[in-house]
Amino acid sequence: MAEPFKNLINAGLVRACGQHLQRAWRGFDRKDFEARALPGLDALEMKARAMHIADALEATLPGDFDRAAGIIETALAPPAVDDRLAFGITDAGLAGWIGWPLGEFIARRGQAEPERGLLALRELTQRFTSEFAVRPFLLNHFTLTLAHLQRWSADPSPHVRRWTSEGSRPRLPWGLQVKALIADPTPTLPLLRALQDDPSAYVRRSVANHLNDIAKDHPGLVAGWLEEHLPGAPAERTTLLRHASRTLVKRGDPRVLGAWGLGQRFRGEATLVVSPRRVAVGGNVTLVATLASSSPRAQALVVDYVVHHVKANGSSSPKVFKGWKLELAARETRRLEKVHSLRPITTRVYYPGVHRVELQVNGKVVAEAAFTLSRPSL
Known part of the structure; x- marks a missing residue:
């Protein structure tokens, strides 16, 4: 039987997290952190495990958020240099699934200092995606957060570029709903336009999923996007747009089918x-x-x-x-x-x-x- 997915967040992860946080800050009470994070962990499901560890981080990291964020950043492993995030905690620092509770800590405590919180998430997303953690910033600091994501859509790191699209999806699975973007997704369109021809397939896949999210509530907007961006598109963009069209093709949307040359009635x-x-x-x-x-x-x-x-x-x-x-x-x-x-x-x-x-x-x-x-x- 396959190992339960929730076990990716485990006691070993907690102990290694405490070790690296103590390396970054000698005053970190590693024993107290483990005493808070370990009891009851195995009985919890995956998301609850991440929240439980985040509770322990809130209780043991400094009350000054800028200082706490700096400790987390110092404890991180070197950033990923390609499209893969298939690594975890090593002697070099924190990465992988421990990033979920770290991101949750930043999302909770960073609302009072959103600029600093977003900078910390930009660092974290190069070790583990910050797509869930950025959602509260979009809810509470919409204009500021979108401005940062738009600027970072040109970041040298594919993980940061992908995060700007994935984190701002209207209907991100497992993520908080951003009702403003469900009602009106146009604020993210400049970002998607900048990324749809990104050199990274990892980034382009996120753009496709983002557009498919929009299609569920605003089919005409995505149909118009296809009519504008599909003619003469290079192969990579065509693949992206095909994936973005999947919901509307299944629904039989006439404009989308027409854009793909499939709008003719069956004879x-x-x-x-x-x-x-x-x-x-x-x-x-x-x-x-x-x-x-x-x-x-x-x-x-x-x-x-x-x-x-x-x-x-x-x-x-x-x-x-x-x-x-x-x-x-x-x-x-x-x-x-x-x-x-x-x-x-x-x-x-x-x-x-x-x-x-x-x-x-x-x-x-x-x-x-x-x-x-x-x-x-x-």
């Missing part, structure tokens, strides 16, 4: 068969789609399927699943097959009932079928 006939017609939670169904072209020309097609999951109250909620991307030749008939799992996952609960399945070609529903889901037999 032909389509059928969809789902088998078995009755299946228990935990099983699978097989989807067989048949596309018969009536066009004298080849057709570029994106074929997805939509499962209307039954909810606890008997209503249904649609979920789009990626299917196939293909070119259908003139008058060609193509059979497509996919196995769809109905095993429970952490993000979805299955309820019994009739589940409709729609076949979607270039954003338009062209065929439909259904299956009945039952509770698993005991």
